[in-house]
Amino acid sequence: MSRSRKTKTGNLTTKSGIKARRAWNDKAARLTALARRFGTMTVIIVLLIWTGSWVFLGGAAARSGIWVRHQVYELAGHVGFSVENILVEGRMHSDPDVLRAVLNVERGDPIFAFDPKDARDLLERISWVREAHVERRLPDTIYIGLIEREPMALWQSKGKIRVIDPEGVTLTDLKIAPYKDLIIIVGEDAPKHAAELIGMISAEPGLNDKIEAATWVGERRWDLKFKNGLTVKLPEKDTGLALRRLMQAQEADHLLEKDLTSIDMRENDRIIVRTKPGAVQDYKAGLKGNNI
Template sequence: MPPLGRPQLLSLSVIFVVLLLTIVASTAEFFYVYEEQFRVEGIHYTEQAEVIQASGIRGWHIFFIDPDKVARRLEELPYVRSAHVTVGFPPRVLIRVEERQPVLRWERKGTLFWVDAEGTVMPARGEGPPLLVVDPEGMATQTGPDGEIRFDPYVLDALKQVHAILPEVSTIYYDTRGGLRFILSDAQGDIQVNLGSLIGLEERLHRLPQVLREMRARGEHFGLIDLSRPDEVVVFKNPP
C-alpha cells in the first residue's frame, strides 16, 4: 500500500477534527439548556416554572430545539395567546409571551372562570377583572370545534353594551327565567334592572339612562325597572 500523500493526510486530519468537534458538541454539558438558561418575558398570570415545563426542552441540546414547535406547545397553556421562542449561543432560550387579558369573571354552574375579549375561557387565578357574570345554568356556554368550552359571543357583546352605558355595574345575572338582569345601587336603595332577551337589547338598554334621570328628578325610587318588553318600560316601587 503506497504511503498517503500530504493532501490525503490533510483531508483525514480535517475529518478527524470535525468528528472530534461533533462528539464534543453533542456530549458536553455546555451545549445543553437548563432552568438557568431560560428567560421568560411577558407573563403575569402564568408562572415561569409552568412555561419552562410546558416548553418540554429543559435538559435538551440546543442543536435539537425547534423554536416554532416549542412556541406551539406554549400556546396550549390557558393564559398564553401567543409565544415567540429564540435559541441562542452560548446556550440560552428567550421566550416572549403575550398573555390573554380577562375582561370578566364567569360563574358558570358554581365554578368561577375568566373570559377574554374573544370569549376564550380560562381558569380563574387571583382577583381577576371587576365584572362578574353569574350564570347558574351555564346558558352562556358554547362548545368549540375541539370540544372546548367558550363564552357565547352574543352574550359577550351584550355585556359590553351594558358596561359601555353603565360601567359601575359589577355583577350581571343571566338565566332562562329573566335573561340578563343586574342591580344598580342608588342613594335610596338598590334597583333591580331586568333587560330580558338579547334580541333588541341595544335599543331597550338605551332607555335606561332616561328612566333613571326622570326617577331622580321626581325624587322617586323604583325597586324594579323592567326593560324586557320591546315597546314599554315597566317600573315597580317594590319588586313583585
Template sequence: MRWLSFGGARNAKGRAGRGRQNTGRGKKTRRTATRRRLPTWSAMVQAMRLTAGLLVLLAVTGAGVWVWQSGVVGRQIDVAGAALERVAVRGGLVVRSVTVEGRIRTEPARLLGALGTARGEPILSFDPHAARARVEALPWVAQARVERRLPDTIHVVLTERNPLALWQRSSEGDYALIDSTGTWLEVDTRPFADLPLIVGEDAPRVAPSLMDLLATEPRLAQRVRAATWVDRRRWTVRLDGIESGIDVRLPETNPGAAWRRLAALDRDTNLLARDIDRVDLRLPDRLVVRPRSPGRVGGDGETAPGAPANAPRVLVSTSGQET
C-alpha cells in the same frame, strides 16, 4: 381461340418471368433481414453492462433497506447528534438565561416547566416549536413566540388573556374565569371577585358581546354586578348588588337600544335612585318598574319568606312620566 390461346401463353410466360424475378428479390431480402437481426458484439456487451448495473442497483437498494430497518442509521444519527451536542457544550452553546416579554399573570415556575429546559442544558437540543405548544397550553397564555437566540438565550414573548367576568357553572358555587374571547379558564378566581358574575348555560360564549353592549354606557356599566343569560336568548342584568340590587330585563331584540334608553332616562329622572328592584325594558315604548317591597331579597322574581308575591308595578313611559 388462337388469339386467346396465344395471349394466354404470352401472359403466362410474362407472369412466370415476373414470378422468377420476384422470387429472386425475396430471397435477397430474407438474407439481408437475417444478417440485420444478428446481434453485434458491442450490443451484447452493452446489454451485459445494463444487466449488471441493474443487479448492482437492486443489491444496493436491498442493503440500504436492511440497514435502515435494522436501526443502524438511526443509531449513527443519534451518535452524531450526541457528539455535536458535546462539541456545542464545550463551545459554550448552553442555556444560560430565559428572557420573557408580556408576562403578567403566568407563574414563572409553570412557564419554565413548560419550556422544558434548564440552565446549562445544550441550547441546540432545545425545540422552540414544541416549547411554544406547551407554553400556549398554560391557562393564561393566549399566544406565545419562543425563540432560540444563540449562543445562550431562550426568549419568550407572551400574549396573555384578559379577565372579563366570573361564570357561575353550578348553584353549588363552582366558578370559572372568562376572558375577553369567551374562553373560560381553570385558575384561582378569588383575586377576581370584583368582576361581574355571569350565570346561565352557554353564557361564556355570549358574555363578550354583552360586555361590549354595556360599555356603550360607562356610568351605568360600572353598576353592573351580575347578568343572567335567560333561556339562551336574552339577558337580565343586576345593578348595584348581588343580593339586593336592581334587575334590568333587556329585550331579546335590539338590547343595545334599550340599554341606552335606560341610561338616558336615569340621567333625566334619576330613575335608578328610587327604591325599586326591577326595570323591564322588553316593551319597546315604555318601561315596567316594580317598587321594592318589605322583605324582598331582590332578583328575578325571587322573594324572601313573608314578602308579597304580587308586588305593585309602575309603568314608566320613555318620557319619564309615570303612568
C-alpha cells in the same frame, strides 16, 4: 461456527465504539482549543461540517445519531452555547411555574438541545396562551413572546366559577380573586353570548361598575343584577337600545339609585318599575317631551 462469528462481530463493534468515542473526545478537545483561539462561531461551523461528515462516512446515523447529537450539544455548551437567560415577554396572567414546567429548561443546559417548535406547541396548550413565539438567541438566550387571552367575565355554572375570555374559553377556575371585579355571567350557554352584552355595557359610561351579574334567560335574553340588589330585565332584541334608554333615565332622574327591586325594559315605549313594597307602576321620565 455461527456463534463464534457473532461473538467476534460483537467484540469488533465494541472496540469500534470505544475508538469512535476516543476519537470524538480528541476532536472535542481540539475544537475547544480552537474556540479559545478563533471564537465560538468558527467552532460551530467546523463542528457541524465535521459531525455531518463523520456520520455520513461512518454509516452510523442509525446506531449513533442520538449519541452524536448529544455530544454536539455538550461540546457546544462547553464553548459558550449554553442557556444563561430565559426572556419572557407578554406574560400577565399565565402561571410562571406552569411556564417553567412546560419549557423544561434550566440555566446551563446546552442551548441546541432546546427545540423552539416543541416549546411553542406546548406553550399554546396552556389555557391563558393564545399565541407563543419561541426562539434561540445565540449564544445563550431563549426568548419567549406570549400573546395571552384577555379575561372578560366570571362564568358561574354547576357550582363553579371560571374565568372566561370573549370567545367563551375557560382560562382558569383557580385563584380567581384577582378577577373578582369582572361581571359574573350565569347560564349554561351564557359564555357564547356574553361578549356582545359586555361590549354594549362597556359602551355606556359608568354602567359596567354598577353591575354585579348577568343571567342568560330562556336562551334568548339577559337579566342584569346590580350591586345594590336591583334587577333589570333586558329585551330579546335591541339590547343596546334598551341600555341606552336605561342610561338616559339614569341621567335624567337617577333611576338606578331609586328604591326599586326591578326595572323591566322589554317594552319599547315605556319602562316598568317595581318598588320594594311590590307595587307596579309605569315610570315615565320626560326626556325632550317624549316617554322613554
